[in-house]
Ligand SMILES: O=C(O)[C@H](O)[C@@H](O)[C@H](O)[C@H](O)CO
């Protein structure tokens with residue numbers, strides 16, 4: 001049996017840490033602080049964090065084949081040049097919804113950038129409902145809307161055979177599956193794969209491992225859970241020392257470590273003093289399972 005260890009590697013209080021992505025070339029973890037309006041890069045060798053501040057909530061970051069990054073910023077897909085600290089808009093969505101912002105995003109195995117929107121929160125998980133939608137940014141910079149009526153568009157990933165797309169609309173308390181057509185990027189046949197239990201609270205970000213099992217960060221649940229899409233059952237729970245765990249990815253050497261982001265926004269003084277690491281970045285080792293490298297945006 002491997003022994004699982006959870007360690008806080010970045011003891012800084014992100015307001016809403018999110019979108020962890022391992023960047024092999026830099027041996028670094030990139031992530032965002034959504035309401036802190038910055039994109040961060042933690043170097044696993046130097047343990048230093050660099051960041052780029054932006055002028056709007058930045059909800060996800062992804063690698064780009066041509067180098068650098070793409071981000072979702074406010075209701076825009078944008079390109080980020082790290083060295084220049086410059087952001088250029090690629091395309092604007094939800095133009096008729098000034099109160100919306102993007103939330104979680106991820107690149108599919110063919111290099112398309114998927115990301116969804118939501119209304120801005122009044123406080124955590126409290127917002128005008130059904131305002132969000134799920135979008136894809138194609139490598140030619142065209143955009144497709146898959147569906148709307150989303151509450152909080154959140155975690156997403158693809159099965160190892162690329163035939164299934166997994167998706168979370170947080171306030172449905174469900175991890176959903178769709179058939180996925182890798183050739184076209186189309187999704188169909190939505191169904192619920194797993195319904196969260198009460199103490200698991202709100203499903204947030206997620207990632208897949210090399211055994212095809214899904215890891216879901218539970219917001220206000222202080223844990224990541226491992227789900228088997230074949231049976232719809234939870235097969236493992238790993239607890240963290242903070243409640244507001246927001247997302248997870250594999251990284252490190254051979255993708256054998258898991259990185260978990262967290263949030264502190266919306267916590268009162270009392271709970272913050274009980275969880276001073278809220279908003280930190282955590283590393284989990286000893287899981288005995290690996291992840292897969294992130295895909296890069298092909299446009
Ligand atoms: O991390 C995110 O994806 C959202 O932007 C957060 O705001 C939380 O998920 C939400 O508050 C929980 O429902």
Ligand SMILES: [Zn+2]
Pocket residue numbers: 018103104154155204205246247
């Ligand atoms: Zn999220």
